[in-house]
Amino acid sequence: MNMIVCVKQVLDPEAPPASFKIDPSSNKVVPPAGVSPVISPFDEQAVEAALRIKDTQGGKITAISLGTNLLREVVKKPLSMGADELILLEDEAFTEGDSWSTAYALAMAIKKIGEYDLIFCGRQAADWDAGQIGSGIAEILGLPSVTVAKKIDITDGKARVERVTADGYEVVEVSLPALITVSNELGEPRYATLKGIMAAGKKQPTIWKPADIGVEPSQIGAAGRRTKLLKLFQPVLEGKCEIIEGESPEEAAVNLALKLREAKII
């Protein structure tokens, strides 16, 4: 099985909310000081999904990441976990894109790789949460896509996918090649072994520029956007607290229940 996984380096979503600041003049997030970036968590699940297939059926996994200031110890995580190759679309021209221009660049890189049975993406990135890259890549490449997968089984050139729905899951079958976006219900991604980390440390990623994948700068990154970011801000949360009184705890409880009933909460 030839598999491709798209992984994104993001600011650590586990960093305290107070450490994230927005620069209003540039509409950008200021990276929190002293906090290292990470692989977007759903993308780790996407790598795990590919590894589980490699465990049972063998194959090759190529990880792709797009951006600038890509820390090698971060983007090499898929290699540490067991992926075979890493390709970086590392150029300013690729950055500040929206879902469209980013999906386009990734799709063209995947086209250049050429041979693949499965493409995995995380269901959404931990920074923007748009959730469109996977489906977008599939549309551009003319592939079927299945989103929010929690379990994937491959037999005879078909994938049987359990995908998460609002109140359970549904089972979908899709012929390969196909693109699958992965959700956390798949389960914990494996820890890398020391052997894997040390081997990954020695591997060099392949770096592609726009010309390498046959795209014009106008089609990718900020220049290729089809959406315009108007405003980026942190909402100010306001809380209102009403103390429910009562002569006794029992009475206060009755009053509280009535209030909740009035507000149609219970």
Place this chain on the structure above:
Amino acid sequence: MSPKKEVVIIGGGVCGCSIAYHLAKQGVPSQIIERDAIASQASGKAWAVISAPARILLFFEDTVVPRGSMQPCLSFFEEGFRRFPQLALELREEGGVDIEHDELPCLSVIFQESEEGYLKERLSQLANEGFEVSWLKEDEVKARIPDINPRVRGAVFFPGQQVEPYKYVLSLFQAAEARGASIKQGEVVGFRYQGSKVTAVTLAKGEVEADVVVLAMGPWSGQGTSWLGKEIPLIVRREQCLKVEVPQRLPPYRLLNNQVAIIPKVNGTVILGRTGAHDMVHEEVVNFDDRPTEEAKTSIMSAAVDLFPKLEEAKLVEHRAGLEAWQPNGGLPMLGRLPGWDNVYLAAWLATWGIQWSPAVGRVMADLIVKGHTEESIEPLSPARL
């Protein structure tokens, strides 16, 4: 001292919690003020090994501290070594937590025969001073640890123990809490005082009245003492380690050479830490930089796999760093009343030995606070010496 007085301890690490525990044993409840969580800083990230005093002397004298300079606190190492087995039982009873205490002997191995001469000379000096030490030959080491790198030439054997650091500190606090101690989350920003007596601890939000104040603030001790006009000097050092999971339990030894230490914990995980040159293991940092570094991760991993090749299959679960406060140019703690103040006590400079010293530090500080004096003289460790 009347038990009704408010003792406020600033800092919820192993130092503050041990002092609270020892005060509680004397019937004195205290309130800990902690800005994050119990053992959230270095105390929760420690190897949590308890070393035979001989090992401390062998490896820290001449390399980190001048020979003979640890004399004033040698008994603290001994007290920890002696008291931990009983303390573990008491804490399970009183604190409700199993601190995962166990024997964990220490094997300090050499790969080059050239290292043997110096070590054997030091060992015989220590034996003359009455310490229990022994040398294991190559075949004896391999009999105990069959999967060790075959290049091993011999090892120094020391008895040793270990605990689980977070559980130990939590248990100290819970045992104190069972006898009336409490904890408040908050950030201390200063003090209110009248003459030479502190009357309250000022927090970012609010204030806590105090009759006695104990500073147990680790690397932040300088900050704490600066609010009282007596900033103590200290060096902040960062120690890093890796936590790994292994497919098969390792033999029950703390195994180390001059680059790495492999510490199998009771719960089955293994800590990989650095040994070797002091400034590399306990790197001096500025601005309380507790970020783990890629360089440390890489060097610990490769040294660990070299010493015990099966660790190749270990899974990396966590890479962590803790900040330690050290005496400038030395390794002694600082304990005692803060000069110029009637009711402020200080426990600082616990270096890399906070856990091992905690039974002694807790006892000594509690005695000082409750009785006004300690069984032994700790004058060489007093802040008054500054």
